[in-house]
Amino acid sequence: MKPDKAVQQQKELVVKSRTENLSDIRNFIQSTAKSIGFSDDAIDNIILAVDEACTNIIKHAYKFYPDGEIIIRLKYSNKKLTVEIIDYGSSFAPDTIPDPDLQQYFNQKRVGGLGMYLMKSLMDDVKYSSVPGKYNSVSLSKNLATQVDNE
């Protein structure tokens, strides 16, 4: 089958919910995003957003249970990359998590919530969906066009 750039393609990586797998996840994103034609800066941003999403899943959805499954599914065309990340851990209501106020965090010695804020800042679109007791999914999208229009 010849790859056609206009057609949406798909790739998947499945890893256990362990922080030692974060580097494999980053390498997986790096190679695919590069092949699609994203700039190095955009690739760095996508990698960080995906790392933050997976770190949150390991910490909060699986609460460091090491044998949970994390599915990282890339859907991409020549215009857009969407990274869908699925887990089978505890659900949460993303709308209830406010953007972090660093001064307040500092006073309360809290460090959570930074990851979600980074994801929203670094990607063009972040969507959560979840069926409690079944699965959670977060979709992170980046348009290829938004980083080319420098003129």
Added chain:
Amino acid sequence: MAEFNATVTEKGNISVINLKGFLDAHTAPALENTFAELIDKGKYSTVVNFNDIAYISSAGLGVFMAFIEKMRENKGDIKLAGMSDKVYNIFDLLGFPLLYEIYKTEDEAIKKFSENK
């Protein structure tokens, strides 16, 4: 697995922590240990050198949040230095420049400790 290490060099009464490699949720505990050991030794004046850092996530940034108050309570500080633009941008996005002193070079950060006395 991500490679990371933190090495401490004493420069006068300042502890310089040199970071190397990838600082993520997997490697952040190693840096937490480094800070905890410095506190055990009563060393509260620290400069973190980011020259050799290839990557940092919010788990890494969280380490500086966790220890800054302890250092300042004891008349010390965590001053940050040597960040690439890429690494600085992440700190900036999360508002760190308001709460932390960030310098271009390690020497500059070290000098600030003596100026503030």
